[in-house]
Structures are given as structure tokens and as C-alpha cells.
Amino acid sequence: MTNVVDALQARVSSPKLSEPGPTRSHVETLLRCAVRAPDHGRLKPWRFIVVEGEGRSALGELFEKALLAKDANASEQKRDKTKLMPLRAPMVIVAIANVTTSHKVPVMEQVIATGVAVQNMQLAAVELGYGAIWRTGDMATSSVVRNHFALEPEDQIVGFLYVGTPVGEARSPVAQDLGSCVEYWG
Ligand SMILES: Cc1cc2nc3c(=O)[nH]c(=O)nc-3n(C[C@H](O)[C@H](O)[C@H](O)COP(=O)(O)O)c2cc1C
Structure with missing residues (x-):
């Protein structure tokens, strides 16, 4: 098993994915x-819809x-491309922030927690030998998609996590210069 610190630093997304997708287990x-994921107030502010097999074609039709x-x-051409988007991987997990409004925990924190949940899944998928990529795009904010999944007004589609077996060589992670984003005080 990879050390989590190494796994975090080596992590890359896999835009090209094929079969096999994750087993049920x-x-x-x-x-x-x-x-x-850390969950302020234990609100469980998330919903996950696992789309696989024929479900991906149905999701593609919804996207169209x-x-x-x-x-x-x-x-x-655009219609076909859009319809085929969910078929880019054997599995797409739709992550929805299913938020509780009028609670002392702000909605933003609940959306962040759902984002952390997506990242937990992405890292776990890599650890289990799969590849994954987190996507959003127009479909994440479309009212047609939102209505289909019965989102309430403040709910958000935080991402579509595409999961499968990576195709080709994994890229090397791009190192970022910490000086551009970190300050030390004291
Ligand atoms: C909230 C969120 C939405 C994203 N949406 C897209 C997207 O729609 N399309 C895309 O190509 N990458 C998207 N990305 C970025 C990829 O998931 C990925 O991080 C990026 O391609 C950089 O690759 P790396 O993760 O290997 O550094 C998104 C990332 C986040 C956190």
C-alpha cells in the first residue's frame, strides 16, 4: 500500500479511461x-449517483x-460529442452537494465537504489501481440535469468523477513552486 503522503504528491488525473471499471466491492x-470527508455538523451534505453500463447512455441522452x-x-457534431461524454469511462459518479440550508454550518462549507469527498474517491480509486478525472463543465450547472436529479435550489453538482482503467502512460505530476502560493508568518 502506498504511503498517503507519497500518493498525494504523485497523484495525477487520467483523462483517458477504459474498461475495466471498478468492481462493486x-x-x-x-x-x-x-x-x-470532514463534515462540519455531521450534516452528510452529499449524494452520489453511480452511473455505469447502459446508465451512461441514459446520462448521455440527458446531457444532449x-x-x-x-x-x-x-x-x-456537438450533439453527438455531448451524448458520448459519459461513455469516456466505464463509470461516472455524480457527486451532489445536498445541502442543509438555514443551519449554522454555511452552505459553502457543505459544498466544500462534498468536494473533499470527491477527492477522497479519486485518491482511493488510484490506490485501488484505477484512474480517475474530476469534471464539471456546462452539465454541472444545467437546469435540465439539476431537475432530473431533483436538486433543491442551493444544491450543487460538485462534479462528475470519471473512473476506469487508465489508457497509456501516466503523466508526471507538474510541480508547483510553493513560493507562489505560500507565506510564513512569524
Ligand atoms: C471542481 C473541478 C472541476 C473540474 N472540471 C474539469 C472539467 O470539466 N474538465 C477538465 O478537463 N478538467 C476539469 N478539472 C480538472 C481535472 O480534474 C484535473 O485536475 C486537471 O486536468 C489537472 O490534472 P491533474 O489533476 O493531473 O493535475 C476539474 C477540477 C475540479 C477540482
Whole structure:
């Protein structure tokens, strides 16, 4: 098992993914890691929709509807591309911040917690030998998609986590100069 500190620093996303996707037991592990995200007020501010197999085509059709709601004249090419988006991986996990309003824990913190849950899943997926990439794009804010998944007004689609087996060589992580984002006081 990789040391978590090494895993965090070596982590890269995998934009190209193929079969096999996570087994049912591995998906459950990912979801158990997700719900261990820090959660102010223990509000469990998340929902996860696991989309696999034929479900991905149904999600693609939903995405096409969302595209057409925004641009009724979208080209055939754009429609096809949009419809095929969920088929870019064997599994897509839709992560929704299902927030509690009128609580002392601000909605923003609940959305952040759901984001942390996504990252927990991404890291766990890599540890289990898969690859993953966190995507959002227009579909994350589309009212067609939001309505389909019955989001309340303050809920957010925090991401679509694509998970599968990485295709090709893994990239090396791009090192960032800490001087550009860190200050020490005292
Ligand atoms: C909230 C969020 C949304 C993102 N949405 C997209 C996206 O829609 N498309 C995309 O190519 N990358 C998206 N990314 C970035 C990728 O997940 C990934 O981090 C980026 O390609 C850099 O690769 P790396 O993670 O290997 O450094 C998003 C990241 C976050 C945190």
C-alpha cells in the first residue's frame, strides 16, 4: 500500500479511461472513503449517483437534452460529442452537494465537504489501481440535469468523477513552486 503522503504528491488525473471499471466491492470502498470527508455538523451534505453500463447512455441522452435546452441549434457534431461524454469511462459518479440550508454550518462549507469527498474517491480509486478525472463543465450547472436529479435550489453538482482503467502512460505530476502560493508568518 502506498504511503498517503507519497500518493498525494504523485497523484495525477487520467483523462483517458477504459474498461475495466471498478468492481462493486471497489465502488463501495470508494463511497466509504467519500463519506469520511470532514463534515462540519455531521450534516452528510452529499449524494452520489453511480452511473455505469447502459446508465451512461441514459446520462448521455440527458446531457444532449441539456445541450439542446441551452442551444436548440447545436450542431449534429456537438450533439453527438455531448451524448458520448459519459461513455469516456466505464463509470461516472455524480457527486451532489445536498445541502442543509438555514443551519449554522454555511452552505459553502457543505459544498466544500462534498468536494473533499470527491477527492477522497479519486485518491482511493488510484490506490485501488484505477484512474480517475474530476469534471464539471456546462452539465454541472444545467437546469435540465439539476431537475432530473431533483436538486433543491442551493444544491450543487460538485462534479462528475470519471473512473476506469487508465489508457497509456501516466503523466508526471507538474510541480508547483510553493513560493507562489505560500507565506510564513512569524
Ligand atoms: C471542481 C473541478 C472541476 C473540474 N472540471 C474539469 C472539467 O470539466 N474538465 C477538465 O478537463 N478538467 C476539469 N478539472 C480538472 C481535472 O480534474 C484535473 O485536475 C486537471 O486536468 C489537472 O490534472 P491533474 O489533476 O493531473 O493535475 C476539474 C477540477 C475540479 C477540482
